[in-house]
Ligand SMILES: [Fe+2]
């Protein structure tokens with residue numbers, strides 16, 4: 001059987017448990033938090049005072065912090081890109097043609113619904129904060145969705161689940177660090193909001209890494225090679241193609257990434273840490289029955305975190321004060 005057909009078969013086997021996965025890893029709409037729970041209630045007389053308070057304390061946080069918040073929000077708002085990309089995976093697409101109500105489509109839609117709240121709450125909060133130029137932010141969001149992205153996985157579900165396992169953990173780290181900084185500055189509402197988003201990301205990370213664990217059980221060599229491929233090429237961040245208005249695609253990422261590292265929200269050390277966690281979580285040192293090629297891939301993956309750590313240690317961050325249009329006064 002071809003590699004592609006084996007993947008489709010593995011996806012169909014996993015799909016039999018979709019209802020279990022949905023119940024275990026996702027939360028029904030009526031039970032989960034909603035953006036409004038963390039925002040001033042616009043139906044109440046206290047609304048204006050609460051907004052004024054947010055605007056006052058928002059002055060306490062520096063521009064680097066707000067730039068990171070904007071980038072995090074925009075990448076959450078690019079959700080249509082991620083949903084349509086997941087719907088095209090091998091094993092999802094074929095099933096959809098047969099039955100639009102198939103299991104994987106159900107998972108992806110329910111996951112998308114959960115994710116939708118992240119960009120929503122952050123967007124509203126940024127708007128109320130009075131610290132950012134929302135029109136510029138909106139144009140960057142629209143560009144990112146229009147530009148789409150290529151994370152180098154094609155339609156391979158194995159590579160994609162490595163990507164989502166990694167990326168959900170990376171967003172956990174990022175939102176969690178934002179929560180810590182906000183708390184230190186006495187910005188309690190923002191801290192709570194970021195913390196609860198981080199909690200969702202952790203739950204999603206556990207789900208996607210569980211799918212990978214299951215695949216390791218039935219197709220270990222191919223799963224190892226997919227993991228190797230993704231890590232060797234490095235995980236591309238959803239912010240990769242960020243741009244400002246009137247600028248070229250991807251022209252903002254380098255600056256954004258430096259600011260995120262400088263603010264301590266997401267650094268090269270976090271990247272290494274995530275790799276280490278995935279190696280342990282999937283117990284890759286203990287996986288047996290591998291082909292010689294997959295054995296080699298495993299050895300590479302075991303050594304990679306230390307190599308990347310040394311690179312992160314050597315990295316020098318410039319202290320340039322970048323001018324982001326997101327921070328321009330209107
Ligand atoms: Fe999210």
Ligand SMILES: [Fe+2]
Pocket residue numbers: 115168171200201204
């Ligand atoms: Fe997530």
